Amino acid sequence: MKLSKEEVKHIAMLSRLELKEEEVEKFQTQLSEILDFVEKLNELDTEGIDPKFQIIPPQNVLREDVSGVSLSREKTFMNAPETDEEYFIVPKVVKK
Amino acid sequence: MELLNKSLRELNELIKRKEVKPTEILEELLNRIKETEPKLNAYITVTEEKARKKAEIADKELEKLGEDEIPELFGIPLSIKDNINVENVRMTCASKILENFISPYDATVIKKLRERGAIFVGKNNLDEFAMGSSTETSYFGPTKNPWDLERVPGGSSGGSAAAVSARSAIASLGSDTGGSIRQPAALCGVVGLKPTYGRVSRYGLTAFASSLDQIGPITKTVEDAAYLLNIISGQDSKDATSVRIPVPDFLENLNNEIKGLKAGLPKEYFVEGIEPEVKEKVLEAVKKLESLGVEIEEISLPNTKYAVETYYIIAPAEASSNLGRFDGVRYTYRAKDYKNLIDMYCKTRAEGFGDEVKRRIMIGTYTLSAGYYDAYYLKAQKVRTLIYQGFQNAFEKVDFIVTPVSPTTAFRIGEKTDDPIKMYLSDIFTIAVNLAGLPAISIPCGFDNKNLPVGLQIIGKAFDEVTILNVANVIEKELNLNTIPPV
Numbered sequence: 001m002k003l004s005k006e007e008v009k010h011i012a013m014l015s016r017l018e019l020k021e022e023e024v025e026k027f028q029t030q031l032s033e034i035l036d037f038v039e040k041l042n043e044l045d046t047e048g049i050d051p052k053f054q055i056i057p058p059q060n061v062l063r064e065d066v067s068g069v070s071l072s073r074e075k076t077f078m079n080a081p082e083t084d085e086e087y088f089i090v091p092k093v094v095k096k
Numbered sequence: 097m098e099l100l101n102k103s104l105r106e107l108n109e110l111i112k113r114k115e116v117k118p119t120e121i122l123e124e125l126l127n128r129i130k131e132t133e134p135k136l137n138a139y140i141t142v143t144e145e146k147a148r149k150k151a152e153i154a155d156k157e158l159e160k161l162g163e164d165e166i167p168e169l170f171g172i173p174l175s176i177k178d179n180i181n182v183e184n185v186r187m188t189c190a191s192k193i194l195e196n197f198i199s200p201y202d203a204t205v206i207k208k209l210r211e212r213g214a215i216f217v218g219k220n221n222l223d224e225f226a227m228g229s230s231t232e233t234s235y236f237g238p239t240k241n242p243w244d245l246e247r248v249p250g251g252s253s254g255g256s257a258a259a260v261s262a263r264s265a266i267a268s269l270g271s272d273t274g275g276s277i278r279q280p281a282a283l284c285g286v287v288g289l290k291p292t293y294g295r296v297s298r299y300g301l302t303a304f305a306s307s308l309d310q311i312g313p314i315t316k317t318v319e320d321a322a323y324l325l326n327i328i329s330g331q332d333s334k335d336a337t338s339v340r341i342p343v344p345d346f347l348e349n350l351n352n353e354i355k356g357l358k359a360g361l362p363k364e365y366f367v368e369g370i371e372p373e374v375k376e377k378v379l380e381a382v383k384k385l386e387s388l389g390v391e392i393e394e395i396s397l398p399n400t401k402y403a404v405e406t407y408y409i410i411a412p413a414e415a416s417s418n419l420g421r422f423d424g425v426r427y428t429y430r431a432k433d434y435k436n437l438i439d440m441y442c443k444t445r446a447e448g449f450g451d452e453v454k455r456r457i458m459i460g461t462y463t464l465s466a467g468y469y470d471a472y473y474l475k476a477q478k479v480r481t482l483i484y485q486g487f488q489n490a491f492e493k494v495d496f497i498v499t500p501v502s503p504t505t506a507f508r509i510g511e512k513t514d515d516p517i518k519m520y521l522s523d524i525f526t527i528a529v530n531l532a533g534l535p536a537i538s539i540p541c542g543f544d545n546k547n548l549p550v551g552l553q554i555i556g557k558a559f560d561e562v563t564i565l566n567v568a569n570v571i572e573k574e575l576n577l578n579t580i581p582p583v
Contacts, residue, residue, distance in 0.1 A: 011458045011461055011465075015416065015454075015457045016420075016423065016441040016442050016445050017442060017445050017454055017458065018439075018442040018443050018446040027454070030455060031458060031459060033517060034408065034517065035459075035462075037405060037520075038408055038409050038472065038476075040405050041402055041406065041409075041475055042475075044402060044479055046475060046479060046482070049478040049482060051477030052478075052480045052481040052484055053307065054307060055293050055307070055532065055533030056293060056337065056339060056533065059340075061333070061336045071200060071201065076200070078198060078200055079196075079198060079200070079427055079428045081430035088425050088426060090440070091434065092437075093437050
């Protein structure tokens with residue numbers, strides 16, 4: 001299965017990755033190869049088989065409704081690239 | 097280097113008898129790190145000053161403590177794979193995007209080790225976000241194999257395995273999503289244990305593929321692995337996938353009683369692509385087991401030949417979701433020039449991630465996208481069921497399964513970096529175990545003609561680490577290999 005350049009660019013956009021033109025070409029080849037590789041699964045008939053999303057059967061995890069300590073504001077913002085120590089600051093998204 | 101060769105139990109006894117001080121162990125270790133790091137690059141961060149302060153405090157405490165008050169890891173320095181949070185220490189995940197990230201809290205496993213007195217000496221190199229089989233995708237440069245500096249240590253926990261092998265770490269914790277503890281352990285000649293999915297809390301481990309990730313020890317000996325597993329195991333309210341099930345004493349259960357156990361030898365694991373010497377050494381170990389009264393039975397795991405393909409749909413899909421959080425808002429790195437918010441995301445991620453991470457994010461995004469989900473992701477999860485059932489069937493007949501860890505010994509640096517699929521196939525024998533959530537251990541079982549270590553994998557039933565540790569311990573004692581590398 002061969003991905004087109006446009007498809008690679010679309011996937012990159014969905015992945016929020018900016019690609020240079022030469023990267024588009026490189027990933028076009030590599031991603032196509034990987035998709036060809038995993039095609040092998042189609043040899044197997046999986047009709048009527050349930051998917052196994054989790055190995056451990058889902059279980060309820062309950063606890064007493066008591067409040068505990070959560071991450072402090074200081075710790076929450078200590079790695080933020082831009083902050084006023086109350087908010088994360090991002091480029092403006094709402095137009096006036 | 098005398099202290100660095102000792103087991104955790106021996107170090108604990110020396111400290112209990114007050115024959116050795118924590119600072120003495122630490123200084124010997126720091127010297128060894130200084131001596132080996134220029135060759136190995138097994139550490140991303142060494143927290144020399146922090147560790148020294150802790151060791152000095154431990155020295156003083158030791159004077160006041162009675163023998164019975166000294167916990168298992170008191171004053172013992174450990175190193176940790178750099179995708180596990182250690183509070184107030186940098187955690188990079190070997191990525192440019194987290195180059196300056198400082199952990200705001202301790203992972204649950206770190207908290208548990210700390211409570212037993214451990215000191216943390218540094219963070220080990222890995223493939224970027226644990227995605228790789230050679231530690232070559234690290235933003236901080238590859239780690240070298242202590243047995244041959246031209247070769248890879250395996251991956252993704254390559255820094256941990258290389259350091260433990262070279263005795264520049266006493267013991268380490270790694271993480272295993274498709275073989276990332278076991279394969280580097282095999283390639284470096286040390287012991288690596290992937291516990292059952294749910295045995296150890298992943299709280300504070302940077303998530304890669306959440307339905308597969310598990311934390312486990314990388315150690316010099318099987319006994320050390322049991323020693324650490326005793327401490328890090330157990331249900332944790334901060335990881336809802338950790339299982340409420342009794343934790344046996346893994347150390348107590350190393351009782352050498354393996355006579356009468358049944359071992360399965362899957363015929364699919366000994367065919368194409370495996371180096372003859374790897375096969376030979378693994379089969380020699382099997383012979384040894386037989387001579388010790390273990391019954392050997394040929395079994396079939398027919399669908400494990402689809403494991404790598406299944407994994408390379410499921411793991412990237414989960415990774416594409418997990419790595420969505422690295423967007424330039426909360427986690428240190430943000431691109432400098434951008435036009436708007438979306439552009440800021442795209443540039444930050446393009447600049448911050450390496451190629452292998454980008455490939456996996458894009459594959460995962462594609463296979464989860466509308467119109468492709470059923471054909472890829474759902475299909476892979478169904479095949480996963482078949483792989484799981486294959487193991488279930490096998491375990492009705494046998495108590496454990498023996499296989500090679502990796503089809504080859506350590507390969508040359510650069511040999512597989514241009515061919516992602518070739519690299520993916522180096523995990524062909526380890527991946528099925530993660531898909532089925534089972535425990536497995538990798539131990540050294542010999543050397544090839546280039547004097548490179550060969551690994552043996554022992555796979556157990558879910559939550560039966562006791563059996564695989566016990567069997568591994570017996571083989572280790574029987575083979576009695578010299579696993580100290582020339583570096």
